[in-house]
Amino acid sequence: MIPASFDYVRATSLAHAIGLLQNDPDGSKLVAGGHTLIPTLKLRLASPALLIDIGGVGELKGIEVADRIRIGALTTHAELLASEPLRKVLPIFNQAADLIADPQVRNRGTIGGSLANADPAADWPAVAIAVNAELELAGPGGRRHVAAKDFFVDIMTTALELDEVLVAIHIPRPDPGLQFRYRKIRHPASGYAVVGVAVSLRRRDGTVSQATIGITGATGHAFRADSASAHLTGKPLSSQNIARAAALASEQADCLSDGYASADYRKHLVKTEVARALTSLSDA
Ligand SMILES: Cc1cc2nc3c(=O)[nH]c(=O)nc-3n(C[C@H](O)[C@H](O)[C@H](O)COP(=O)(O)OP(=O)(O)OC[C@H]3O[C@@H](n4cnc5c(N)ncnc54)[C@H](O)[C@@H]3O)c2cc1C
Structure with a gap:
């Protein structure tokens, strides 16, 4: 058309x-x-x-890895996939970018466009939540920062005002020892997430000291699985605790239904994907 x-x-x-x-x-x-x-x-x-x-606006470009990490909104999925400094400190960006669509889409699509668009099945929203990112927005009244967990409001609706631009994504530099995992069940036609799960997790002396889980694809907007994180914290990453956390994440999800996947199936996938993501870290 x-x-x-x-x-x-x-x-x-x-x-x-x-x-x-x-x-x-x-x-x-x-x-x-x-x-x-x-x-x-x-x-x-x-x-x-x-x-x-906005493709020519220099301030929206580039990946900076220093005490904090700054990813310009115009950074493409392919640039995120290829960035070795970013992979070293935040490998979850490499893991997620590698699962987005195909090279054509990765070469043109930007992380800022993905976050601002807030497609319920987009990958980056889950990652931004799991790494506790702050999104820098600029408008006529100046700049403000919004936590990723609060940015996604509804289907394709975010905290952005109509006259604001998403400038960059800021992430605190992770301590060594923080583990990351992104995994998803891909829609076979588009590659979008039917359900995608992003996890950042730290263990100290055999117990989980911090866990943040972002989930996309399942519901109208990406969300942070707080009850699952609370259940894991202070406990060993055992198969029993993983199973309970996965069940809690699934209970929290008010799932979408469409021609490809029913709400019940998505709920099931939240449980299996959270469990698989956590199990892969327990084995690491
Ligand atoms: C065939 C196909 C397969 C895809 N598969 C996947 C997939 O597997 N996983 C996935 O996550 N995504 C997937 N995508 C989406 C793609 O990766 C892009 O991320 C997405 O299209 C948005 O990025 P863009 O730069 O193209 O944004 P645009 O299309 O340019 O913009 C999208 C929206 O965001 C707004 N916008 C853009 N930049 C900003 C900004 N800086 N500030 C404020 N608003 C802004 C625009 O006004 C518009 O409303 C797929 C797309 C296609 C076509």
Whole structure:
């Protein structure tokens, strides 16, 4: 199909993009990799009057690994997959990027576009929650940071205001010894997560001292499985404790149903995927 007509401006800076958004927040759309937005326009599910291309805005680019880790919103899945400094401190980005779609999508799609779009089946939201990321948003009123666990509000709805831009993802540098795992059941056609589970976990003296579990695909938006984490903390990572944590995560999930997977099946997958992710760390 052919999109409705629109104007197109290539933003030269973050301030330029925000100024354009501010002029007409309802009628404007940012475009990053375009891998979701362009199909949406072609299906006429959206008909913005103005497309603001942020692809040339330098402030939104790059991966910095220092005391904190900063990932610019325009960083592509392929760049996240290829970054050796990032893989060394946060291997979960490599694990997740490797499971996203195919090389074409990975070369164009951006982490910022994925998080801002908040598709219930996207991979990055679970990872951002599991690594306790903060998302940096910029708008006419200045900048603010929102914890990833609070950013995803509903199906394709986030804490972003219409005139705000997601600038970067910030993550505290993990201590050595923190373990990570991302795994998912892929939709066979798109590669999106039917259910995806991201875990960061630390053990001290044989017991779990910290566990954060992000889950995507199952529900209308990615969520943090708090009851599962609370159950694991202070206990050994035994098969019995893993099974109970997985059951608690599944109980917390108010699952979606569609032509591919029923809500009951998704609930089952939350349980099996959380258990598999935790078991793989207990073996490591
Ligand atoms: C065939 C196919 C398979 C895919 N498989 C997977 C998969 O397995 N897993 C997965 O997670 N994803 C998958 N995707 C999605 C893809 O990986 C992209 O992440 C996704 O399309 C969004 O990124 P983008 O850069 O293309 O965003 P765009 O399409 O450019 O934008 C998407 C939305 O986000 C907004 N936006 C973009 N950047 C910003 C920003 N910085 N600040 C505020 N708003 C912004 C736009 O206005 C738009 O509303 C797939 C896509 C396709 C086409």
